[in-house]
Every structure is written in C-alpha cells, then in structure tokens.
C-alpha cells in the first residue's frame with residue numbers, strides 16, 4: 001500500500017478504488033474501479049489526479 005500519493009500519478013496511487021495494471025510491454029496503468037458503477041468517474045483518468053471527490057485512502061485490491 002502506498003500511503004503517500006506518487007507525484008506522477010496523484011491521488012489514484014493511494015486510493016482504495018484504484019487498480020494497477022501492467023501491460024505486456026511493462027507500461028503501468030491506473031484504472032478507477034468507481035468508473036465500473038458510476039459514470040461520473042473515468043476508467044483511466046488523466047494523470048496526475050490532484051482532486052477527486054471519490055478518493056478514499058486505503059489499500060488497493062489485487063489486480064483482476
């Protein structure tokens with residue numbers, strides 16, 4: 001769990017609703033799981049996220 005947001009990612013890096021994904025080429029993506037049920041959120045928000053009403057600090061779940 002990352003307690004302090006990564007500057008290049010912002011809030012998503014420390015949010016319980018994030019899902020970190022790594023492509024076959026090693027590129028890292030940050031997916032917002034809130035987007036699965038709430039259209040107000042973007043599945044892949046532009047980074048860094050500096051302000052988000054859905055942010056909740058906490059551990060991320062395991063990648064799907």
Ligand code: SF4
Pocket residue numbers: 011012015016017018019031032033034041045049052053054055056
């Ligand atoms: S709720 Fe906000 S801070 Fe959390 S993962 Fe989604 S976009 Fe990022």
